[in-house]
Amino acid sequence: AQSVSQHNHHVILSEAASLELGCNYSYGGTVNLFWYVQYPGQHLQLLLKYFSGDPLVKGIKGFEAEFIKSKFSFNLRKPSVQWSDTAEYFCAVNAPGNTGKLIFGQGTTLQVKP
């Protein structure tokens, strides 16, 4: 069965610090990969996605993620965080042709101090 693991449960950073959130998945076949963000009081929204092609994908608000197939990883990065990036971040995977259901990691809470 597919699973997703996010290594950091709670991250605290100061503004302008760099961010990297780890995500590993277990699935032997081709996968689609996603990062979702949930700002306080808001719904889950897509940050970025990887389906195929360039393994370095850029999303909204300056976020990017790199798919490393050999490591089954899809880490999220941002060079300089802002207070407004305080949120919960979820990595998710689905298998093409498998109804599109998403398997989520347990989430990482990011707190950015002003």
Next chain:
Amino acid sequence: GAGVSQTPSNKVTEKGKYVELRCDPISGHTALYWYRQSLGQGPEFLIYFQGTGAADDSGLPNDRFFAVRPEGSVSTLKIQRTERGDSAVYLCASSLVDADRTEAFFGQGTRLTVV
């Protein structure tokens, strides 16, 4: 509406009662998903509809849970004989075809508390 709408936003019910949670997807989206998110966890898949039919209900935890989408638009998640362990946020998402290659848009969820 502009996004996925879920009602009610909060529901408190007594153990053993029956509840219905409603999801109104984005107009034109044929795929609809239900997820459940417990405290400190990521969302867990419950059921997927393509049109009116449940194409994948492998995530429903037991036969107390049931969902319908009779006209291929609004969906209702039904929970019978609620238990305290059912307390969670229930999320609905919709996408244009299925979320295989297209983005799934999430509602704000219904927070269910069973007391």
